[in-house]
Structure formats: C-alpha cells, structure tokens
Amino acid sequence: MKQAMSPEEIKTQKPYLDWSLSEDEYNYISEKLLGRLPNYTETGLFSAMWSEHCSYKKSKPVLRLFPNQSARVLQGPGEGAGVVDIDDGQAVVFKAESHNHPTTVEPYQGAATGVGGILRDIFSMGARPVASLDSLHFGELDNDQTRMKVADTVRGIGDYGNCMGIPTVAGETTFDPCYQGNVLCNAMSVGLMDQKDIQQGRAAGIGNAVMYVGAKTGRDGIHGATFASADFNDEHATQRSAVQVGDPFMEKLLLEACLEVITKHPDWLVGIQDMGAAGIVSSSAEMAAEGKSGMDLNLDLVPQRETNMSAYEIMLSESQERMLLCVNKGHEADVQKVFDNYGLAAVTIGRITAGHQYVLHHDGQVVCDIPVASLTDDVLEEASAEKKPVRISAAEKAPAWQPQIDDPAAVLRRLLQQSTVADKSSLYQQYDSQVRTNTVVGPGSDAGVIRVRGTHKGLAMTTDGNGRFVYLSPKIGGQIALVEAASNVIAAGAEPLAITDCLNYGDPNDPEIFWELHQSVAGMAEACRVFDTPVISGNVSLYNENNGRAIHPTPMVGMVGLVKNLDHVIPTAVQHPGDQVYLVGKTGADFAGSELQKMITGDISGVLNPLDLDQVHTNLTNLLAQMQVGHVASAHDLSEGGLGVALSETLFKTELGLDLDLRFLPATQLFSETPGRLVVTVPAQHAADFAAALGDGARLVGTVTNSHWLAARLADAELNVNVSELQQLWEEALPCQLKSRD
Template identity: 45%
Template sequence: MQEPEITPELVEAHGLKPDEYDRILKIVGRTPSFTELGIFSAMWNEHCSYKSSKKWLRTLPTEGPQVICGPGENAGIVDIGDGQAVVFKMESHNHPSYIEPYQGAATGVGGILRDVFTMGARPIAAMNSLSFGEPAHPKTRRLVAGVVEGIGGYGNAFGVPTVGGEVRFHPAYNGNCLVNAFAAGLADADKIFYSAASGVGMPVVYLGAKTGRDGVGGATMASAEFDDTIEEKRPTVQVGDPFTEKRLLEACLELMASGAVISIQDMGAAGLTCSAVEMGDKGGLGIRLDLDRVPVRETAMTAYEMMLSESQERMLMVLKPEKEAEARAIFDKWDLDFAIVGETIAEDRFLILQGNEVKADLPLSPLSGEAPEYDRPHVAPAPAAAFEEALEIDPLEGLRALIGSPNYASKRWVFEQYDSMVLADTAEGPGLGAGIVRVHGTDKLLAFTSDVTPRYVRANPFEGGKQAVAEAYRNLSAVGARPLASTDNLNFGNPEKPEIMGQFVHAIKGIGEACAALDMPIVSGNVSLYNETDGQAILPTPTIGAVGLIASADQMIAGRARDGDHAILIGATAGHLGQSALLAEAFGREEGDAPPVDLDAELRAGELIRASAAYIHAATDLSDGGLALAAFELAAAAGIGLRLDVSDIPTLFGEDQARYLVATDFDCAEALMAAAGRAGVPVTNVGRFGGETIAIGRSEAPASELFALHGSAFEAAVG
C-alpha cells in the first residue's frame, strides 16, 4: 500500500502547526514518512506532550516525606507505613465519552486501572467525576445513561469497587461532557515497577490483547476542539473488554512476582508509539520494533495503524532474557498474547520495521524531550464583583430548590449501578462524603474523594483552585482521615485563547498554594484542554482527587446522626452568597465572587475534626448549599428529621469555607466545643437531629416529603 504524500493539509489534519512541522524537518533532516508523521503527531499532541501546561505544572508542590513517586510515571505513589504504598491517579476520557458514551467511559476506567497495576499495585478503589450539559439538552440523557453504564459495566466486571465521585450539570458542558476516572491500588513499597528501560539488547515484549484499528488517532482527537464533523471521529474511540483486563492484571502481577520484569508500561494514549518511546527515553536507550511480530486481530494493518492504534488491555515490557520461558508460560496460562516484538538498542533511535521494510527511523529522544513547549499568552481574569444583594426566600423553599435539582439531589440512581462492595473491604461507599476502603489484613483504612466547584473557578480561578483542594481536604478530614496527597485532572477550554489560559494559570497557582499549605502534594495527574465545541468552552474544571489515611477503625468517622443528637457547626460563618448553589438553583443567577479560602482556618478546623473523632457520631463538610444542605444530607443519610434554630438566609445557605457540621450527643458536644475553644476554632450549636419533620426556623415540612423529593429528582430530570 502506497503511503500518502505529506502535504500541508495532511500535516494540519494531524494537529501539527506549520512551525511544529518545520521543527520535525530539522530533527529528521528530510521529509518524514506517513508513519513517522503519525508518530510525531501522537507524541507532540497536547494530550501526550503537555506542551501548553508543562511550564505551570512544574510550579506545583510534588514532594514530601510521604511521597515515593511523584508525577512522571504511570501513577503517583505514597507511603502508608508498614512497608505498604497507595498508588493512584486521575485521568480524563472526555472527548471519547462525548462521541461514544459507553465505550468512552468504559475505556477510561480500563486505562486508569492499567496505570495503577502497571506499577505493581492491585487496584482497590475507583471513583469518577462527571460533568454533563443541562438535563433538557437533547444529548444529555443519552450521555448520562451511556457514561454511567460504561463505568459500571467495566468496573463491575473487572472487580474494583467504585466508592465515590460526583455528578454535575451545567449548560457549559452541552457540547463537551467531562469523564474523569480515578483509581487507586495497594503495593509493597519495595516492589514498585517503573517504565524506564535498561540494558542494551533486552527483549521488548508485547503483552495482553491483540491490536486492532480501534482508537487510531485517539490522542490527537483528544487534543482538538469539536465542530460539526464530530461524528467522523467515532472510529477514534477505543473498545474495551474488562474480562481481558482482569486476566491481564493477574498475569502482570504474577509476572512481576517472577522477577522477569526490567520495566513495564501501559499502552494507553498513542498505543505502541507512546509506550515504546517513553520506555526508551526514560532509560536513555533506543528501541527497535518489528511489527510483523505484533499480535493483530485485523488483516492488512499498516504500520501507521499499528503504531497509533489505541486498542485496549495491552502492555509493553522489557524482559530479562533468561526469564522468557517462565514469563511466556504465565501469559499462556492466562490466555493472553506474549510476543517478543523488538529489543532495546544503544543508539538514540526509534526503528520500526514491517515486511522487511523500514517504516520509521527517527531519533528517539526528540520525540519526547523536544516536543514543543509553549508559554502561551494569558490574561488575568477580571475581578468578580462582590455579591451584596439580600436574597429573600422561605428557607424550606430554598432547600427544596436545591434538593429538587439534579445537581444536589441524591445520586443513588448513578451509584447503585456501580458495585461498591466487591473485594469486601469497603467501609463507606458512595453517597455522603469520602469513600473508605480497609487496607486488607491491617487496621488501616484509606479514604478517597474528588472535588471541584467550577462556578467558583470561572468567577475567580485562583480562589476556585484553592477551594477544590480545600474541599478535598475537608472531605477526608470529615471521615477522620489524615490527607496524604492529591492527583489533579485539569479540564479547560482552548489554551490558545489568552482568557482560557489565564483561567488555567491562576487555577494552578491556587491549587499549588493550597496543596503546599495543607500538605497534599500533587503526585500524579492529567491535563485535558480544548474542551470546546464551536468555540464555546466548558466551565474551568480542575478536579482534585485526594487520598487520606485512617490509622485505625476507632479513628474513622463514618456513622450516622442519631435521634436527639445536637447539630454542631464548626468554623466561622460570614454568609457568602456569591456563586452559591442557592443563587444558581433558586434564582437562576451565577453572580459574584467565589468564597475566599483561609488555608490556616482550614488546617485548624480539619485538625480539630480529626482529633475529635471519639466525640462525633457523623460529620460532613460545608460546601455547596451551606449549612442548610449539609444538615439535610446528614438527616437524610440517617433517615431522621431535623430542626435548625437558624432562619437568616446568609447563615443557612452561605458557602463560607473551612466549615463542618457534626452530629453528637450532649456530653460529647460539650467536650467538642471545649476542644474547639482551645484550638481557636469557632463553634456553634445550631439545632437538633430527630423527629419526623424538617424544620428550619419557623418553616416546617414532613421529612418523608423532602426525602422523597431528594431521592427522585435526579431520575426525574434525566430519565
């Protein structure tokens, strides 16, 4: 088959700018072949090279005594004591999920699981953060149904509990849904596997499923805006098989235990190309691949297709030669492909052979190390005006507006489609706050959460970035967990627009400041840019996934409010209503500034909550919806009524930060309030739990009526 001529139009179709192509010509010293152009396109696109974000990602705090491995590998690794480590990462599958919701979401789960177990960790938990357009939009119902089914279909079949996440709706996502997938696993701290190749003449081995044409060009597609040609991009979406992935997990862990692995790398974005280049580049070696040896499931595949295929459930490994027979036997047992497809070479060279022809012969290190890096122009976001208007609404009507919205209604319809109990170590599943998983065979537990409030980030990217980290810190603290570290999934529009780049830069600054102050270094992550359709960008959505450690079960706060418990508000309330959920849901307005985040106050309040676990029956942080929604959610989780002795709207619905609501009995309430006084943290008794009504000030309604509204509003909105 004759390769097409390299034209400016073909270069543009591969997502490369004219000056980037000129750089390629200088590196190669000639016109590249079609396959070589595809390889450069894959390695230099935004999704793989981070060319618009590298400058700013380097400013994030990534180190700490708890960090074993920070950004740069497949996933981050954090020490949890006793020779154990938690391995975790969050990554986007936004564009594929919008084009083909089921497979896009399913392969997002599959990809993030491989990122974890390629490090030598057995996955123990998954989460997801989902953003959709307005429920009435004609595409929203199909997207919600497909994405949720895809996440459940893959995760449930693979056998990993989904223990948390979030779902939001906003018109800004009408043209681009966001599907951010998180996974965490456990490994022995002295048995971590990395991707850097070592040794010359070592066999390069292909592992797992066969290669097909699905996903060809997927990474390049994920680095572009959408327009009216979106349906033409459907073939770039991968197809997943969770049962094959489960076998691949077991085979890889058995292979690792055999001592056969020198290095190993998941085949994710850009497939064979990215995995081989990264392994070679990190080890300072070249790679030779013979595509005739690659297991395929389709006939007459070209070198271009094979190098850019994103077929799922595949790994690339550098093998100790003397272990070949043992390694092959393991993969034969698990009925998976095992093929020696190349070798490491001393030269800085990426050599691709097929049918006794050289299809690509490139210097390897420039594919990774000389990708363009841009300091894109950015403008500081205009300061948002303070919201000072007095809002008048009956408190219960305000609460109804929140719990009757799909944004704040129960997400039971979603999480009941996920298996949250598989592996039998889940201590707290999805529904209220952070998910909790026991560290099998020990007294320790790990807590997981993902958080961001995009309205805040649009109004004030710096404070919004800080708030995402602070809310993650609070969600972990509210279950008694000491926050350990974070992963970020930075979803933004087109970085070539200075105002979008300004959002990104200032959000990163806020995230960095909060991560440093709260000792939650970023150890892994993902950047997803160009989330735009016809020039309309999403809300800036820098999702923060975070992990915390609970040393023993008696330090866990995962109970429920009890009849007669006092409702104790921890933290200072000023009544901030700018960009609040009440303003958006009850009044249809998104105005004002984001709430300011006092990181010292966050630390003091979080430390108080964790130190007071013995006094607390149940706890939640205050975020969207303020005191009113937090109190209602604690009551709903317990199935009991509530009386709040507060009636003013700012106190009830204000979204001031660094606050928690706890439920506890009289004696413990006194002890908790005394501890708060010693810590210099404001504390107020705001009401009681119990009875059969929800009463706020003088307004009252049957609890059963409000519970029914809260439980049905999501399904009513999205079918």
C-alpha cells in the same frame, strides 16, 4: 488501502496540521532534529507524541507550580501513577485520567475505556486496584441527548468496573449548560501494594526483550491523543475511529497475569507500562527514554486483529487491554508461559539496543529511524499569551448579588430537587460498590472508605471539582477545589495524604482560557502546600470546547487519606438523640456561583470572597484530632446548597431530627456556600473537650432530637420541616428528570 504520502508530499500538502502538529514544529523536526524530511510513519509518531495530551507542551510551565514531594511520597509525577507510603511497608497507588472527547462522541465505550485505561496505570506500578471513583459533568437534563449521554456513560463505567470486580466507592456528578456539547468524564483508580513491588516504565539493558502482552491491535483509537488535543465541534460528532472499544474480561486476565510476573518473578522484569494514549509509540518511546536506551522493534510481530495494517496504524492504534514489558534476556519463554496460562498473547517484538535510536521495521523495510529523545524530550514548549477575562474585571466592579428569602423551607425544598444537589443513588446503584468486601463506606457519603485487609487501617477517597467557582474567580476557585476534597476526606476521619488531578479546560490558545488555567493551578498549588498534599499524578485535558464554546474551567481533585484506626471512621448521618451539633468554620455571604444563585437567576455571576486557607487548615486539623480520639459521632461537609442542604442530608435515612439555634444567621446564609465548613455532632460527654480543642473554629448550634423534623430559628425567619418530605423530594428528583419527556 490508502497509500502513504512521500516525505516531499507531506511537506507540501501538510497533513500533519490535521494531527495537531504545527508547521513550525514540523520544520523544527525536519530541520533541527532529523536533518531530513520525516516519512509518513515518523510524521504520525511526532504528531501523537508532540500533542498536548502526551507532551503537555503548553501546560508544563503551569504544572511546575505544583508541589510533588512530601515525607510520604515514594513516586511522584512521571510514572504510570503516584505512590504514597501508608506505613508497615505498604503503599497506596492512585491516579486520575480524563476521557472527555471519547465519552462525548460515544458515551458507553468512552466511559468504559476510560475506566480500563486508568486501571492499567495502577497495576503497571505493581499495585492491585482496590477502588474506582469518577467525576462526571453533563449538560442540563432538559433534552433527550443529555439524558442518553448520562445513561450510557454511567452504564459504561458500571459494566467495565463490575466485570473487573473492582468497587466504585465515591464520585461526583454535576449538571450545567456549559457541558452540553462536551461531557467531562474523569476516572480515578486506587490500588494497594507492598513497597518492594514498585515498578517503573523503563526499558534498559542491551539485548533485553521488548514484549507485547494482551489483546491484539486493531484500528480503533488511531490518533486518539491528537483527537483529545483539538477543539471539539460538530465535525467530530461522529469521529468514532478515535474511540477505543473495551473488553473488561480480557483486562481482568491481563491484570492477573501482570501482577503474577511482578510479584512472583521480579527478576524477570526490567520495566512495564500501559499502552495508553498514542498506543505502542508512547509506551515504547517513553520506556526507552526512561532507560536512556535505544530500541529496535519489528512491527510484523505485533499481534493484529485486522489485515493490511500499516506501520502508521499499528503504532498509533489505541486498542485496549495491552501492555509493554521489558524483560531480561533469557526469560522471554518464562513470561510467555505465564500469559499463555491466562490465554493471552505475549510476543517479543523487539530488543533494547546500544545508543539512543528508535528504529521500526515493517514489511522488510525500516519505516522509522529517529532519536528516542526527539519523541519524548525535544518537544518544543509553547509559550501562551494570558489575559484576564473582561467578565471578571467587570464583575469585580459590580455589586455582589444578594438573594431575598422570605420562606426558607420553600427554598430548601427546591434546592434539594436541583439535579446537582439531588440524590444520585439512581446512578451509582448501577456500580458494584461492595465487591471484594473491603468497602467500609460506599457512594453517597463525603468520601468512600476501603479497609486495608490484614490491618486496622483504611483509605478514604474522594473526587471534587466546581467549575462555576473557578469560572468566576479562578485562583480562589482552585483553592476551593482542594479545600473541598480535604474537607470530604477529613469528614470521614482520615488524614489527607496527596492528590491526583484532571485539569479540564477549553482551548489554551485563547489567552483568557490560559489565564484561567494558570490562575487556578496557582490557587490549587497554594492550597496543596498549606495542607501538605502534594500532586503525585494526574493529567491535563485541554480543548474542551464545542463549536467555539468552552466548558467552565473544571479542575478535578482526587484525594486519598489514611484512616489510622477503622474504629474511628466517621459517618455522615447523625447518630444519637442528645448529641450536640456544631458548625465548624465561619459562614459568610458567599452566593456567587452557588446553587441558590443558579436556581433563582438561571445563571451565575459575581466574584468569590477570599479564602483564609490557614484558618481552614487549622479548623480541619483540630477536628481530625478530635475524631481520632473518638470525640466525634458524625460529620458532613458543606458544599452545594450550603448549610440547609447539609443539615437535611445528615438526617436522611435516619429517624432523627435537629433542633437548632441559628439566630446568628439570616435566612439567606442558610444557603451560602462558604467553603471549609462541616456540620459535626458530638456526644454530650465529649462536648467540653471538643469545644476547647476547636475554640473559635466551631460553634454549638443545637441538638439531635428524636423527632423526624428539621427545626431552626434564624435571625429573620424560622425553619420547621418534616424530614420525610424533604427526603422524598430529594430522592425522586433525579429519576424523574432522567425520564424522557417525549
């Protein structure tokens, strides 16, 4: 086994530079915090805990822009997941996490363990996971490597979630060249609980036990947190040591054992936390910091599946399916018995101590003795230079791109076959969306809907992000990400509650990329305030680059909404001949970053038009009120491909058609992507009430028909296409593109 360096050798040889710890940080730690040189183990702990992935040292100033409180928020950022009141003493718990670099390197295990990690965040709060979602972004499907990554990523998500018995009910999948060398895999989990069972990641009470439960520790995932906090390049293409290996069957046992202790024996438990990024060190140090306590751990007691592991390896391993519990003294055997019943290890590896020192023993020696706060609270925030990208300044002075469309039917046929627009059922059919029989609306709709068993309530949920919009106009793009999520949740008939996020960006040391991060978060925060949807959890994933080329800035918004009456869940597809068709929201010439622009030009350009958040909020609020009194038969959000694609999708898998008068729109605007719009159908007997309630926010545009045709009269053209033909093109496009061309 490789021998550890001495503190003096560390100082001169500087291995910490490869672990994302800077020389200034190392000097600050040794000179200011410790007053001595840290040893090898201590240096490793600081490197992981001071990484961007764990400390948010660069992004904290920006994250403070987010609102995180509302009348319903019970727990905001800072714990394993956020918690929101859904009435009747119940709460919904949710969070999203990124697993981008691991999925790029090892798509199957990277995606699978991303799912496993976010599930542990949910049940560490005392909630039972009831639904999973994802947000996946790949390169173009014109090469075998991307097709392989898509197949393995989807298989990893499906295998882990299906084995856990948790339905995957919603998500998104997009394709763009910018993700070719750096896949984005964001996983979201939603759980339900009684408010009385809320847990905290806290370790307190002198003499109380620190108990390790779950799988044994191996060498997989060592320095995974620092791997996620560095630029990605060809050198890392085979860095599989930083990728964890998952076992969903063990996680299922771990979930049940933890929930049994939490719900049936709350007097035994002080706190509980998942061993996620940075493994034992992050969970133990963060719990001690939360409890304002000291902690003494004996690493010889940690269950290990490999021999001769060093203290450094034990502490930084990110082996999966492990949790850390703080247990009241005297109940260690009780906890052990519960975990024994599930065939899981439950071992006391340390105690809570007086004072605030973090002490580790290994092989009879003290290998770490540092203040708890030095790992968690004393991290140096890094100021970042900002610069508006030259491309945006140039685009602001250039004329806006305007498409020319002579044959809207031909354009619609092509758009429906674009990989980002096309039917994704070939992917999500690999996920079990019905397990546990609580799914009301599954994948393929604007939002998934889960019933709250024992009540007549439901939860709607969605994940949304559009990196193209944020790349062109970061602040407006950030606003659109929130508006898109709110539109999807409201389209299902739900009241938006709060959001989680994954902020996926390139290298923050690039002033232009940090400017994108700052501006887009400011836009998201502004929209969150308008919609009263605070940010209750999430993560930041920076350094998403490959060989110096950054992804588009891609903030993902995961939103959950409350359906107060499941009788009023709104379907996406049209329902009845004779229903009146309304377009909610105004349509503009919004082609920058659109699917139409990318399809015709092969690239995106321009800047986005300003968004009237207050008007969009008013329109959506009025629409939701009409849904809740039963006046709406169907609703579908307009996103990629604009009105033309949305109209088609409302007809797929029905025998119905539409007869529309769109003479107020030129053919080009049939494919404009103005945000905050929906296509809504209303029974004729409710049309007058609906029109009065929406006012100028909605326009009557036609009628649902018995014929399976999409017919529309435009200002400068006519559209008359067979829906069966469109559906076949839409359904067959992605499976065809996923087949190898060799």
